[in-house]
Amino acid sequence: MSSRTIHWFIASLTAATLCTPALAQFAERGSLPGSGAPSIDCSGRSIKAPRIRAVHTDDTSLVGGTAYLFEYDPFLAYQLGRNINFREFRDRDGVFSSKVANLGGPMPDGTTAKITANNHTSCSGCHNLPQGTPGGGTNFHKDSGMGRNAPHYFGAGLVEMIAIQTRAKIMRVIDTNNDGWVSASEATASGGRVDVRPAEFGRPINFGNPMLSNGSTGKPRLNNIFRVWYVDANGVQVPGATEVDGQTTFGYNFEMVVWGWGQGPGRSALNPTNRTFLWDPFNAHSGLQAFDPTTTNDPDGDGVSEPSLAGAIQFPATHRAPDAGNTLDAKGFSRDDPDNDGHMSEITEGDLDLGEWFMLNAPQPAFKGTAWEYHIGIQVLAYLHCTDCHTPNWFIEPRDSADEPSVHKFAGDRRLFDLTVYNDLMRGGLQGSMRKLYTQQGDRYVRNFDGYLVQGIFTDFRHHDMGEGFTEIGFDGTVNTTWRTPPLWGVGSGFPWGHDGQSLSIEDAILRHGGEAQGSKRLYQFSTPYVKRFVLEFLSNMVLYDYETMPADIDGDGQISPNFVVSGMDTEEERFNVEWLFKNPLKIQGPFTNVDGISIRSFAGTNIPQAYGLDLPYRRDSDLDGWPDVWDNAPTLTGYKDGVN
Numbered sequence: 001m002s003s004r005t006i007h008w009f010i011a012s013l014t015a016a017t018l019c020t021p022a023l024a025q026f027a028e029r030g031s032l033p034g035s036g037a038p039s040i041d042c043s044g045r046s047i048k049a050p051r052i053r054a055v056h057t058d059d060t061s062l063v064g065g066t067a068y069l070f071e072y073d074p075f076l077a078y079q080l081g082r083n084i085n086f087r088e089f090r091d092r093d094g095v096f097s098s099k100v101a102n103l104g105g106p107m108p109d110g111t112t113a114k115i116t117a118n119n120h121t122s123c124s125g126c127h128n129l130p131q132g133t134p135g136g137g138t139n140f141h142k143d144s145g146m147g148r149n150a151p152h153y154f155g156a157g158l159v160e161m162i163a164i165q166t167r168a169k170i171m172r173v174i175d176t177n178n179d180g181w182v183s184a185s186e187a188t189a190s191g192g193r194v195d196v197r198p199a200e201f202g203r204p205i206n207f208g209n210p211m212l213s214n215g216s217t218g219k220p221r222l223n224n225i226f227r228v229w230y231v232d233a234n235g236v237q238v239p240g241a242t243e244v245d246g247q248t249t250f251g252y253n254f255e256m257v258v259w260g261w262g263q264g265p266g267r268s269a270l271n272p273t274n275r276t277f278l279w280d281p282f283n284a285h286s287g288l289q290a291f292d293p294t295t296t297n298d299p300d301g302d303g304v305s306e307p308s309l310a311g312a313i314q315f316p317a318t319h320r321a322p323d324a325g326n327t328l329d330a331k332g333f334s335r336d337d338p339d340n341d342g343h344m345s346e347i348t349e350g351d352l353d354l355g356e357w358f359m360l361n362a363p364q365p366a367f368k369g370t371a372w373e374y375h376i377g378i379q380v381l382a383y384l385h386c387t388d389c390h391t392p393n394w395f396i397e398p399r400d401s402a403d404e405p406s407v408h409k410f411a412g413d414r415r416l417f418d419l420t421v422y423n424d425l426m427r428g429g430l431q432g433s434m435r436k437l438y439t440q441q442g443d444r445y446v447r448n449f450d451g452y453l454v455q456g457i458f459t460d461f462r463h464h465d466m467g468e469g470f471t472e473i474g475f476d477g478t479v480n481t482t483w484r485t486p487p488l489w490g491v492g493s494g495f496p497w498g499h500d501g502q503s504l505s506i507e508d509a510i511l512r513h514g515g516e517a518q519g520s521k522r523l524y525q526f527s528t529p530y531v532k533r534f535v536l537e538f539l540s541n542m543v544l545y546d547y548e549t550m551p552a553d554i555d556g557d558g559q560i561s562p563n564f565v566v567s568g569m570d571t572e573e574e575r576f577n578v579e580w581l582f583k584n585p586l587k588i589q590g591p592f593t594n595v596d597g598i599s600i601r602s603f604a605g606t607n608i609p610q611a612y613g614l615d616l617p618y619r620r621d622s623d624l625d626g627w628p629d630v631w632d633n634a635p636t637l638t639g640y641k642d643g644v645n
């Protein structure tokens, strides 16, 4: 035990004696089976580490800050991000605002409420099928009386990277003078359409018309997946402007709002980045407001931020985290408390770094069939014109070199690793193998930023008019038939289907296709029973899976060990449990005799403080109030609200 660990233990023992009732409230399950504590879990899958606000840093030498974790212990950063995504936040964290399950947010009519807010303590309240993954499948009261179906966000990093890259590719064509925005004359010169080729052999996708509706003034007519804002002669956003008028606005800028089913023409969808899709639902569902200088770091005022620590640009033009940070503590956290519950900085910039890191690296869905079935399946979908919208593959370009002249640079595949999952015919099930996308340089993990072919995602990321079958009548009476082509990966585990979850079979979802998909739907309807069965089986084979229990080769020796030894303990079959890849791997408890006298293997951790870096200077929280010592104005006095109170 290092002296720092001892320090943490002493500190936590002191805290424990001072405030036992508070400790008993922990929703984490980090205690050891046999200890008599309520907070145990022999499976080891529960969140083990206490909630400590993460401290954002750019400086990798600040030990325990987020830049340090990305560089020196990136699998711990992944796990902490997973925990942010799946943690059940408690009253001591400031969960919910003054109300629970209140109506919030306006519909297009301006007065009708759009959602039931403050309705869940965790993302995993809705994204939990299978449990402990970013799955989906639940419905919640949003937009209409039918509600909205929660999609999974497996492969979220790939989706985000495609979106940011697609914007860059369009910009590279139309922003000819390379100043980061589209002037009226550049719009005119675009020739009236812009196409992006998704992958080498893919058909170019038409993303609409960049030209302004009245020539040198008006609005562009890009596909509804994009949201546009208007800028002055220097490319600076003009708040509230709704078109290029040649007086105050001289051009536009845009983002690809890749996430969300769709909100109707002119309203695009929900969120453009993963970081945004963290702080937004934290606020909406859990009443937790994030303070995020990363999002507002936009020195030239064009509405696009510098890249986050994980490398994603943000779009403050349209999406800003709810805690503006008007009053900063001397230690640098926000004291704004927008929801007036006394809890400050409920979600920190560092928490978002980690949560985004998990989403960036979240493994993608798998195909549970043979290579032959996959190959033929794509051909059948192409024959039925499904692939006109459900585009199978996208390519992520490698990172541009520094001398690439365009300001719209490609960032490369920013992930740390790829989990390749395939169907093992001998074993009869899915198994995986982890491929490193980094190079180890001493203690540092340096990402490669190579290219990557995203296979089997099946979306063109466009919004389409889908006709009557997919009509949504909003709470306020608005009518919407325009929806984003949902990625079909994972669709076989997607029960139920459609934006409203009203389709209880995949075939029903296909038969609801109309509008722009009418011809394709007809081809399906009139095909032979054999073809139909093949399509449905093909789609059913695109599945989600439980990341952490699936057998997987994670040490790169090409085999899945039946007795994978970590820290001297047999963890049974090798699987994708990132705790085994920490700088200080988790050591499990091992054989344990349960209440029935049966010996089982306990996966509870015996070295949680070391493994989870609880003694690192920027993570240490001596009084366990969620405020790390470096941010705690009373580091030995428990004060959940701001470190003191």
Ligand code: HEC
Binding pocket: 085, 119, 120, 122, 123, 124, 125, 126, 127, 138, 139, 140, 142, 148, 149, 150, 151, 152, 153, 156, 258, 259, 260, 261, 262, 270, 277, 278, 279, 281, 282, 285
């Ligand atoms: C109350 C249920 C609920 C909770 C809690 C919830 N979500 Fe969602 N999520 C949804 C629904 C429903 C949608 C689709 C909304 C729409 O498009 O109208 C969605 C969409 C998403 C998407 C976009 C998926 C896609 O394919 O477009 C992401 C990413 C996501 N949620 C992440 C999160 C994260 C991260 C959290 C926690 C901070 C969270 N969600 C909390 C229900 C929920």
Ligand code: HEC
Binding pocket: 261, 384, 385, 386, 387, 388, 389, 390, 464, 466, 470, 483, 484, 485, 486, 487, 488, 491, 494, 496, 497, 498, 499, 500, 506, 509, 510, 513, 516, 517, 520, 521, 524, 535, 539
């Ligand atoms: C014109 C574009 C287009 C074509 C062509 C098209 N789709 Fe779709 N598809 C969509 C859109 C948009 C949705 C989302 C509709 C909604 O839920 O509101 C969708 C939804 C689906 C869903 C449900 C996905 C989910 O997660 O709930 C399935 C399954 C599906 N499509 C399969 C097919 C098949 C099979 C074909 C060919 C027979 C096809 N689609 C043709 C655009 C298209």
Ligand SMILES: [Ca+2]
Binding pocket: 174, 175, 176, 177, 178, 179, 180, 181, 182, 183, 186
């Ligand atoms: Ca320009």
Ligand SMILES: [Ca+2]
Binding pocket: 094, 289, 337, 338, 339, 340, 341, 342, 343, 344, 345, 346
């Ligand atoms: Ca608050």
Ligand SMILES: [Ca+2]
Binding pocket: 621, 622, 623, 624, 625, 626, 627, 628, 629, 632, 634, 635, 643
């Ligand atoms: Ca503290």
Ligand SMILES: [Ca+2]
Binding pocket: 623, 625, 627, 632, 633, 634, 635, 636, 637, 638, 639, 643, 644
């Ligand atoms: Ca304190």
